Amino acid sequence: MSFSTPVKSKSVVYPGTKQQVRRDNPENINGWAEEISRKLRVYPHDPQKFLDVLVPSDALYKSADVSAAFSGLDGPESTKETAMYKPCIxxxxxxxxxxxxxxxxAFHDRSNFNMVYPYSLGREVHHETKPDLIALLPGKSNEVPEKLEWFDVSLIFEVKSSKAQDPMRKTLVDDKDxxxxxxxxxxAVETVTQLAKNARNLMLAHHLVYVFVVGLYGKTARFFRFDHSCAIV
Structure with missing residues (x-):
């Protein structure tokens, strides 16, 4: 399946006004939507092969039984997004x-806290983000730094309350439009844009070629491997 690239005017990528920086600004929203359009691809094999190929390990490992780890999500109260944070952690x-x-x-709920763009140069053109759950760097203290920055974060999770909020299709659509x-x-576009912004911040903060971010949709988890050109899910 291949499509030619349609000819159209370029959307806003670098905001030129304070209004364009706002996350609810239509030009900002459309700019991100066009930048990530057709750049997310679902891995065509099973989850284990996804891990073997995209998350390789030099050390031998044995899969653990974690079937009961998320039993806290079984209650009716977990149908609300905010109620999912604690059992997820x-x-x-x-x-x-x-x-x-x-x-x-160490995992923490940071859904009520804004995080600024990693570098002071550029903050005037990139708005703050609020990842739902974050993991600190491996081996660091469980205590969240008083001024948490992207340099302190190794992984983020965006949580939605139901499987219906999964932004990815179940079946591939063969339609050029x-x-x-x-x-x-x-x-759906807002959901993947949220993930893309957090992935960008992690890559920039840690000088990474690629990064993983996780979307949790009810009891469904998706691993998004973002690099500087696209994402594999």
Whole structure:
């Protein structure tokens, strides 16, 4: 499946006014939507192969039984996004409980806190973001720094309350006027844009070639591998 690139005027990439910097500004929204359009691809194989190919490990490992780690999401109260944060963190803590101290991650709810663009040069043209859950750098203190910066963060999670809010299609669409992998509609585009902004900040802060961010949609998790050109899901 291949499509030619349509000829059209370029959207706003670098805001020129304070209004364009705002996350709710139509030009900002459309600019991001066009930048990431058709740049997310669903990995065509099973999740284990995704991990083997895209998250390779030099050390031998044995999969642990983590079936009960997220049992806290089974209650009816977890249908609200904010109510999912605590059981998600408890589940993530359970996943790393056996890690060596120098590799263990600490997870925190940061949904009510803004995080600024990593570098002072550029903050005037990039608005703040609010990742739902974050992991600190491996082996660092469990205490969140008083002034948390992207340099302190190794991983982020964006949480949505239901599987219906998963932005990726179940079935590939072969239509030159529609994104083949991302669902139609503003909500889906906003969801992947949110992930893309956080991925950008992580890559810039840590000088990375690629980075993983995680989307949690009810009991469904998607791993997004962003690099400087696209994302594999």
């Amino acid at each position: 408890e589940g993530l803590d359970a996943l790393v409980a056996g890690f060596p101290e120098d590799k263990k991650l 529609r994104d083949p992998f991302v669902k139609d509609g503003v909500r």
